Amino acid sequence: MTLDIQLTKIRQELTLSAEALADIATSFRKAMVEGLAGQPSSLKMLPSFIGLPNGREKGSVIAIDFGGTNVRVIEAELDGAAKIEVRQMKRFPLIDAAAGYNHTNQEADASQLFGFIAARVAEIAKPGASYPLGHTFSFPCEQLGINQARLIHWTKEFRTRGVEGQDIGALLGAALAKAGLAGVKGVAIINDTVGTQLAAAYSQRNIDMASICGTGHNTCYLEPRHPLSGKPMIVNMESGNFDGVPQTRFDVAVDRESERPGAQRLEKMVSGYYLGEVARQVLSTLAVEGVLPASEAFGRKQVLKGIDLDRILADTGALAQTAEVMQRCFGLGSLSAAQLSAVQEVLRLVARRSARLVAASFQGTALHIDPQGAQAHKVAIDGSLYEKMPNYALWLQEALDEMNPASRGRLSTVLAKDGSGIGAAIAAATVGMAP
Numbered sequence: 001m002t003l004d005i006q007l008t009k010i011r012q013e014l015t016l017s018a019e020a021l022a023d024i025a026t027s028f029r030k031a032m033v034e035g036l037a038g039q040p041s042s043l044k045m046l047p048s049f050i051g052l053p054n055g056r057e058k059g060s061v062i063a064i065d066f067g068g069t070n071v072r073v074i075e076a077e078l079d080g081a082a083k084i085e086v087r088q089m090k091r092f093p094l095i096d097a098a099a100g101y102n103h104t105n106q107e108a109d110a111s112q113l114f115g116f117i118a119a120r121v122a123e124i125a126k127p128g129a130s131y132p133l134g135h136t137f138s139f140p141c142e143q144l145g146i147n148q149a150r151l152i153h154w155t156k157e158f159r160t161r162g163v164e165g166q167d168i169g170a171l172l173g174a175a176l177a178k179a180g181l182a183g184v185k186g187v188a189i190i191n192d193t194v195g196t197q198l199a200a201a202y203s204q205r206n207i208d209m210a211s212i213c214g215t216g217h218n219t220c221y222l223e224p225r226h227p228l229s230g231k232p233m234i235v236n237m238e239s240g241n242f243d244g245v246p247q248t249r250f251d252v253a254v255d256r257e258s259e260r261p262g263a264q265r266l267e268k269m270v271s272g273y274y275l276g277e278v279a280r281q282v283l284s285t286l287a288v289e290g291v292l293p294a295s296e297a298f299g300r301k302q303v304l305k306g307i308d309l310d311r312i313l314a315d316t317g318a319l320a321q322t323a324e325v326m327q328r329c330f331g332l333g334s335l336s337a338a339q340l341s342a343v344q345e346v347l348r349l350v351a352r353r354s355a356r357l358v359a360a361s362f363q364g365t366a367l368h369i370d371p372q373g374a375q376a377h378k379v380a381i382d383g384s385l386y387e388k389m390p391n392y393a394l395w396l397q398e399a400l401d402e403m404n405p406a407s408r409g410r411l412s413t414v415l416a417k418d419g420s421g422i423g424a425a426i427a428a429a430t431v432g433m434a435p
């Protein structure tokens, strides 16, 4: 088969019509209702035990933002009038080959991971000072209270031993005590989506949802009357696990090669960690079909990084950047113009599908909180795809508008950069001030 015929087939497989998106939105909404009611659902609908901030939160706090291969520690001051000043912020890698450690793989255990984090807190906290500490922990946790969160399972290919099933608050508390930080008291554990919503809602109105479109993917929203409290509460949907999405043969292959086959189906189709993997599967199929040259790198996991995807998506003219990425990552140095353009189209199809699937999940959430479509809703988003990937934000809005033809822009998105760390600071101040 020719390159053109192969591409036409792949285009059909990876393109989702407005109708297909509307169907996904409807099943997403159904999964939300089932999950909230405690019925079997791919949406975990985890309570956060926190509502939106009111701006009067006050005090000096420490925040930890942990959810990827870097951990950030922040010291911040909230003035009680909706202003937050970040006094110090430092980022530390959890993997450092030169220093000889990797706290994310199965050689590492809970005490090493949390010991490392506590030692970084010690670099930020003023000696002897007291602070409430908010901890963004961006993995699915069963929450029993604002400071009690049991890790259900790792995602994003983390494998550190002795953490799954454990209370993250207790693990951090023990590590802080061991590091001699008696004045630093963990008071709140939140998901990064929840942190993003808290941070955005601190200064803006109509923020009903928040999402991470980065290495991982997930969305939370404000449930107006939560069944547990009868009051507004942010719910962490763990939407990356949503399974009402049509998988292609490429997604099946990515899933099969992942750490937890069967889990995080939506995340494996949309998030930064996996988009390069989906693209690799498509390109490798083109090679098997003989329309791209063979390369052993098609079998190598994580060969295409986010930055490579961005370079290809931003490429114009003679596609020199695409040629460079294909040479560097796959050793394919002499692709024809038609082949380079096919590679770029594959990347565009994969990335655009991601934005459209995410949009469908936002639409499903909006249908749940506002079935009549009476109000405008805004989703605060953080993450590299939304912030940096060429056209991603545009594709997202385009899909939202396709699903709401009569009221374009009613469902919109806004960047909430670094929201998860700021959100942890707000959560710490909220709880730290509570009587």
Ligand code: BGC
Residues within 6 Å of the ligand: 067, 137, 138, 139, 140, 155, 156, 191, 192, 193, 212, 215, 216, 217, 218, 219, 238, 240, 267
């Ligand atoms: C985790 C979520 C998190 C998301 C974004 C997913 O893999 O399960 O808890 O919110 O990544 O970081």
